[in-house]
Structure formats: structure tokens, C-alpha cells
Amino acid sequence: MNMRTTLSGGLLALLLVALSLALVPAPASAQAARNAQPLEFRDRAEERRFHKLTLELRCVMCQNQSLADSDAPIAHDLRREVFNLMREGRSDAEIKTFLVDRYGEFVLYRPQFGGGTLLLWLGPGIVLLGGAVVLVVVVRKRAARNRVALDPVDDGQEW
Structure with a gap:
């Protein structure tokens, strides 16, 4: 073995060790210390x-x-x-x-009523109203279809 092979093998081993250390997750660091003192209320x-x-x-x-x-x-x-x-x-x-x-x-859990929150406040009512309109239209169409299908046809026979 020559010197070059040994040197490149050692360099490769060093590179693999460095790469494996880079991939190991770092231990979780503690959060910045915040004032853990409880709030003291006057009354x-x-x-x-x-x-x-x-x-x-x-x-x-x-x-x-x-x-x-x-x-x-x-x-x-x-x-x-x-x-x-x-x-x-x-x-x-x-x-x-x-x-x-x-x-x-x-x-805010209850945003103020205004331009930016108009849809937020009125949206549920609009969706509910739209659903009611669709429901009424569907029910009326089905009722009309059923009425036409149930109308007796006079074919001249008596039962």
C-alpha cells in the first residue's frame, strides 16, 4: 500500500465520521428562561x-x-x-x-363586525339560507315529478 491510499482512506473515514455526527440530532436545547414567577393579583x-x-x-x-x-x-x-x-x-x-x-x-375569539370580518360573521347564515333554498327547490321538483307519475291514466277500463 502506498502513502496516498492510506491518506485518502483516513480522509474518507474522517469525512464519514463528520457526516454521521452532522446527521445525529442535536439534543433539545432549553428554552430561554422566562419569568416563571406566578402572577400576584391585588385582589x-x-x-x-x-x-x-x-x-x-x-x-x-x-x-x-x-x-x-x-x-x-x-x-x-x-x-x-x-x-x-x-x-x-x-x-x-x-x-x-x-x-x-x-x-x-x-x-380575538370574537372579532369585531367590520369589512374584513363581514364574511366571517355573515357566512354561516348565508350558507344556511342557501342550503334551505336548495332543499326547497329539490323537494318541490320531486313532488311535482311524483304528482305527474301518480296521475291516473284513463284507458277506458273499469276495475
Whole structure:
């Protein structure tokens, strides 16, 4: 064996080791430390207001959970943000407006009635009305067809 074969074999082995290490999944890294300290409410009224508000707001990551129900990291951050905005003296409407400006109408479980959400609010009623119209038309056509088929034909015979 010559020196070149040994060198290229060693290089190939090194390359295979490096490639296999690159393909091994990295261990899960810990999430950035967030303030794990529980929220301390001044009184029961503030706590009820907070919970009512977080039930009306949607987690922007989970999509089908409220902020109160979600355990996603962003939900923790948003709950803390809502809490801080409450402490600043902002009203529920101001807090919702702040979050809508930041994340869009999606953050609200009950979006406001307006141009962008018109179809969302009226769509179910339109679909229901359209279905009722189709049902009435189909039933009337079948009834008319059955009436024609059931009309006795006078062929001159008596039974």
C-alpha cells in the first residue's frame, strides 16, 4: 500500500465520521428562561378580570386555544403582557386593541363586525339560507315529478 491510499482512506473515514455526527440530532436545547414567577393579583376582582380577558384572547401559536388554556411559551409571554397592561391602568378594550395592532384580528375569539370580518360573521347564515333554498327547490321538483307519475291514466277500463 502506498502513502496516498492510506491518506485518502483516513480522509474518507474522517469525512464519514463528520457526516454521521452532522446527521445525529442535536439534543433539545432549553428554552430561554422566562419569568416563571406566578402572577400576584391585588385582589379577587383583578384576578377575575384577568381570567375573563385571557379567555377572550386566542393564543397566536395554538390557534384553537385561549391564552388562559394554552401552555405555549408565547401564551405565557402574552399573559404576562396582559397582566402588565392591566397594571398600567389600561381598559380591556385598550388591551385588546394593543394585541390586535400587534397580532391582527386573529387574536380575538370574537372579532369585531367590520369589512374584513363581514364574511366571517355573515357566512354561516348565508350558507344556511342557501342550503334551505336548495332543499326547497329539490323537494318541490320531486313532488311535482311524483304528482305527474301518480296521475291516473284513463284507458277506458273499469276495475
